[in-house]
Amino acid sequence: NAGVTQTPKFQVLKTGQSMTLQCAQDMNHNSMYWYRQDPGMGLRLIYYSASEGTTDKGEVPNGYNVSRLNKREFSLRLESAAPSQTSVYFCASSEALPALYGYTFGSGTRLTVV
Amino acid sequence: LAKTTQPISMDSYEGQEVNITCSHNNIATNDYITWYQQFPSQGPRFIIQGYKTKVTNEVASLFIPADRKSSTLSLPRVSLSDTAVYYCLVGDLTNTGFQKLVFGTGTRLLVSP
Numbered sequence: 001n002a003g004v005t006q007t008p009k010f011q012v013l014k015t016g017q018s019m020t021l022q023c024a025q026d027m028n029h030n031s032m033y034w035y036r037q038d039p040g041m042g043l044r045l046i047y048y049s050a051s052e053g054t055t056d057k058g059e060v061p062n063g064y065n066v067s068r069l070n071k072r073e074f075s076l077r078l079e080s081a082a083p084s085q086t087s088v089y090f091c092a093s094s095e096a097l098p099a100l101y102g103y104t105f106g107s108g109t110r111l112t113v114v
Numbered sequence: 115l116a117k118t119t120q121p122i123s124m125d126s127y128e129g130q131e132v133n134i135t136c137s138h139n140n141i142a143t144n145d146y147i148t149w150y151q152q153f154p155s156q157g158p159r160f161i162i163q164g165y166k167t168k169v170t171n172e173v174a175s176l177f178i179p180a181d182r183k184s185s186t187l188s189l190p191r192v193s194l195s196d197t198a199v200y201y202c203l204v205g206d207l208t209n210t211g212f213q214k215l216v217f218g219t220g221t222r223l224l225v226s227p
Contacts, residue, residue, distance in 0.1 A: 004157075033214065042201065043158070043217040058214070090157045102148065103215070105157025 002026050006091050006106035013081040013113045021076040021109050023091030031094045032074035033058075033103070034066060036087040043090065049074055081113045118202045123222040132189045134221050136202030139183050147178060147185045148215070150201040158201060158217070162187070189223075197225045 007022045025032065030051045035043040045058030047066040055066050063085060065077045074093075078085060088110050092103040119137040126132045138147070146165055150158040151173075162169060164176045164185070175188040189196055199220040 035217070040219075042219040045214060045216070048214050059216075092157070102160030102163065103150075103158070105159070108155070108157055 004091055004093055004104050004106035006089075006109050008109060009107070010110050011112070013078075013111065015082060015113060017081050018077065018079050019081065020078075021089055021091075021111075022073070023075065023106060024073045025091075025093040025104070026072065027093060027104065028071070029093035029095055029104070030071070032068065033092045033094075034064075034074070034076045035090045035092065036060065036085075037090060037108075038087050046076065046089075078111075081111075083113045085111065086113045087111060118204055118218055120200075120202050120218065120221045122219065123224070125224050125226065126192055127226050128193055129191050132192050132196070132223060132225075134187045134189075134200055134202075134223070135184055136187070137184050138202070138204045141182050141204055142206060144206050145182075145204045147176065147182075148203045148205060149174070149176065149185075149187050150203065150217075152199045152201065152220070154198075192223075192225045194225050194227065196223065198223060 004025045033048040034046040037043050044060050046064050047058055049055045049068040052071045055068055067075045088108045090108050091106045094103045095101040146163055148163040149161050151161045152158040161173045162176045164178055166178050169176045177186045199222050201217050201220040203215045205215045
């Protein structure tokens with residue numbers, strides 16, 4: 001099925017460890033996004049990529065880096081994980097006009113940092 | 115980006131119609147209104163968007179008054195499976211062609227038997 005695929009689905013890290021969250025979409029969308037969602041909260045934008053070859057900071061970029069590897073893939077890296085980064089991470093993609101066409105979200109990565 | 119305000123939570127019973135209102139007082143001329151639905155342990159799902167008057171699809175209806183300062187998502191005859199968080203977003207359709215949307219905390223709808 002077409003959509004946004006995130007891996008892994010679950011991960012437990014120790015403080016200070018690093019990891020990369022992977023995201024791939026097969027809808028030929030130009031734009032991709034990484035959000036985090038803390039318990040009982042809305043989604044907060046970490047980084048986004050308006051098009052292949054560009055990335056920009058969102059609302060809460062500290063502690064994260066991203067790579068837009070190609071049009072399909074957009075990865076999120078935690079260089080030195082902290083307990084405050086315990087959250088559910090969602091990747092999304094859209095046409096260049098999400099206000100009109102909407103986002104498609106992945107099913108999320110549940111990350112726990114101990 | 116226009117700020118949106120919506121109720122934190124709502125309760126309903128199966129078979130009732132549910133209306134969730136979102137306030138966006140500083141909406142701009144180019145802004146579209148979009149609603150998303152999020153089930154537990156899933157990513158949000160785009161359900162409906164509109165610019166003015168009324169829009170209806172197989173999932174919901176969206177009512178937007180003439181001044182566009184608010185919008186109402188209407189879910190007819192809800193079932194238990196409509197229990198979810200509903201987000202109202204306002205996005206600017208600019209000539210640059212790119213827009214990132216901002217999600218608030220949403221409205222948590224609980225449907226009971």
